[in-house]
Amino acid sequence: MKHKKTAAPGTPVRPPRPVLPTGPQAHVVRIIGGQWKRSKLPVADKPGLRPTPDRVRETLFNWLGQDLTGWRCVDAFAGTGALGFEAASRGAAEVLLCEQDATLVAQLKALQRKLHASMVKVERGDGIAMLRRQAPGSMQLVLLDPPFDTPLFEPALKAAAQAVADPGYVYLEAPRAWTGEALAVYGLQAYRTGKAGAVHFHLLTRKVEPA
Numbered sequence: 001m002k003h004k005k006t007a008a009p010g011t012p013v014r015p016p017r018p019v020l021p022t023g024p025q026a027h028v029v030r031i032i033g034g035q036w037k038r039s040k041l042p043v044a045d046k047p048g049l050r051p052t053p054d055r056v057r058e059t060l061f062n063w064l065g066q067d068l069t070g071w072r073c074v075d076a077f078a079g080t081g082a083l084g085f086e087a088a089s090r091g092a093a094e095v096l097l098c099e100q101d102a103t104l105v106a107q108l109k110a111l112q113r114k115l116h117a118s119m120v121k122v123e124r125g126d127g128i129a130m131l132r133r134q135a136p137g138s139m140q141l142v143l144l145d146p147p148f149d150t151p152l153f154e155p156a157l158k159a160a161a162q163a164v165a166d167p168g169y170v171y172l173e174a175p176r177a178w179t180g181e182a183l184a185v186y187g188l189q190a191y192r193t194g195k196a197g198a199v200h201f202h203l204l205t206r207k208v209e210p211a
Helices: 054-064 082-089 102-115 129-134 151-164 179-184
Strands: 027-030 040-043 073-076 094-099 120-124 141-144 163-172 189-198 199-206
Touching: 027 094, 040 102, 054 082, 054 163, 054 189, 054 199, 073 082, 082 094, 082 120, 082 141, 094 102, 094 129, 102 120, 129 151, 141 151, 179 189
Parallel strands: 073 094, 073 141, 094 120, 141 163
Antiparallel strands: 027 040, 163 199, 189 199
């Protein structure tokens, strides 16, 4: 029979190892600016779910000027909703969040209710099809953060280029930098670009044609 070992008298007792949270709400991200600053957004344990890092969101909204009062925005691959809720927090008049996963859609709707965010609409479905339904030139900001291991970037950029206003912006996160030549195919050009780890992020505008 084995006897349980006991610490010698005077030996400091090691505290128990903390149990890390698991499951669909293992961690959270926070809205970093505007009326809902520091509000928590749950991050579900889903393969490929990759919330935009705080530093990248801060950079993006610095580029946009922080005040989005009156803007119409669409987040075509909403995920946690971090990008779309940041836009709403900064005064956007209308923010459409589109997401295919039922669990994530339920979380987005719960957060919309919790924040009393009447300007935010949540839709379950295909983000690209949703973009194609928007009136041409009707959106001041189109947010694109597709899963990196999918062939969605080209059709998403094509649909976004049709939906975005002039002036207006398309935000794109991707696993590689998009060149001016590649963007020109969709009538877009880079306004600002950056990189954080393996993520390349781009703020795009309609391409200005030479006079």
